[in-house]
Structures are given as C-alpha cells and as structure tokens.
Amino acid sequence: MTNAESPRPRTVLPIESSLLLSDSFGPAEVTDLRHTVTSFAGESGLTGSRLEDFVLAVNELITNAVRHGGxxxxxxxxxxxxxxxxxxxxxxxxxxxxxxxxxxxxxxDTAGGWGLWLAKQLSDEMIVESSDLGTTVRISASLDPPPGQPPRR
Incomplete structure (x- = not known):
C-alpha cells in the first residue's frame, strides 16, 4: 500500500472546537460549577436575564443529578x-x-418535581434521554432570539 492509499486516521468522537467545559461533579462542586457556567456562558454572549435563566436551569439539572442520579x-x-x-x-x-x-x-405545595419543569421553562429547548443506566438532559439558550418571538418554549 502506498502513502496515497493509506487510510486516514479517524477519531471516535467529533472534536468540538467550541467546547467550553467538560467535567464531572459531586455535591461539593455544585456551587463552584454554577459560577463556572455563569462565567463561560457570559463570555459566550448570554447576558442579562437570559444568562440568569440559563444558569438557573443548569443548576437545577446538576442538583437533580446529585439528588436523584446517583x-x-x-x-x-x-x-x-x-x-x-x-x-x-x-x-x-x-x-x-x-x-x-x-x-x-x-x-x-409539592416539595419536589420542580427541577426538570423549571429547566424546560428557562431554556429554549430541552431534550431528555433516560434509561435504567442514567439520564442525560441537554438544554440550549439562543444568544439572539428571533425578534418578536418568545425565547423559551
């Protein structure tokens, strides 16, 4: 096989050039993680109440992972x-x-059950995948919602 015919190396996962944060966490890291998310999301262009809403939604998700997700x-x-x-x-x-x-x-008057509902209200989109192996929740916030359209679903 010549060099021209050599297969190109492949990566298993796509490289995300825009990745801001990738980490694991437990109960002791929740507060610091919330501050880190605030910083990175703000540097990415979220501002004002959109930033506050997004950080609150993320906080609900990380709190749920600690309380209900192992x-x-x-x-x-x-x-x-x-x-x-x-x-x-x-x-x-x-x-x-x-x-x-x-x-x-x-x-x-319900003490629990607010986390996912609130995260959905505070983000533009929320996707949940859950099985007996765990749960993954993905939320997004647009930097510039379309004029005249509500930013949240």
Missing amino acids: GRGSIRLWREGPAVICEVSDTGRGISAERLGDGRRPAP
Whole structure:
C-alpha cells in the first residue's frame, strides 16, 4: 500500500472546537460549577436575564443529578452557532416515561418535581434521554432570539 492509499486516521468522537467545559461533579462542586457556567456562558454572549435563566436551569439539572442520579454527574457546555448548549448526565435509575411525558407544572405545595419543569421553562429547548443506566438532559439558550418571538418554549 502506498502513502496515497493509506487510510486516514479517524477519531471516535467529533472534536468540538467550541467546547467550553467538560467535567464531572459531586455535591461539593455544585456551587463552584454554577459560577463556572455563569462565567463561560457570559463570555459566550448570554447576558442579562437570559444568562440568569440559563444558569438557573443548569443548576437545577446538576442538583437533580446529585439528588436523584446517583450522587455524581458529568457536564459539558459548549457554544454551537448562535446558542449555548449544556448537557448534564448521571448514572441514576432513570426517569419513568410517564414522568417525562407529564409537562404540567407541579402543584404549588409539592416539595419536589420542580427541577426538570423549571429547566424546560428557562431554556429554549430541552431534550431528555433516560434509561435504567442514567439520564442525560441537554438544554440550549439562543444568544439572539428571533425578534418578536418568545425565547423559551
């Protein structure tokens, strides 16, 4: 085989040039992680209430991973085009399909169940993948929502 015919090396995972943060966390890192997300998302262009909403949504996801997802989790934060995206994963028992399908606001006197609902309200898009091997939640916030359109779903 000549050099011209040699196969090109391949990577298993795509390289994300816009990756801002990739880390694992536990209960002791939640506060520092929230500050780090604030810094990176702000440097990426999120400002004002959009930044505050996004950070609160991320905080709900990392808190859920610690409380309900096995006590630890992993986070990735990146910028993709005109949006900041955050993905939080855990290795807990997963979330039932019934619970995931229930998009209603929790009752005001309910002590739990607010995390995913709130994260969905505070982000532009939320995708949840869950099984008995764990849960991954991905949220995004557009840097510039279209004029005249609400930024959240």
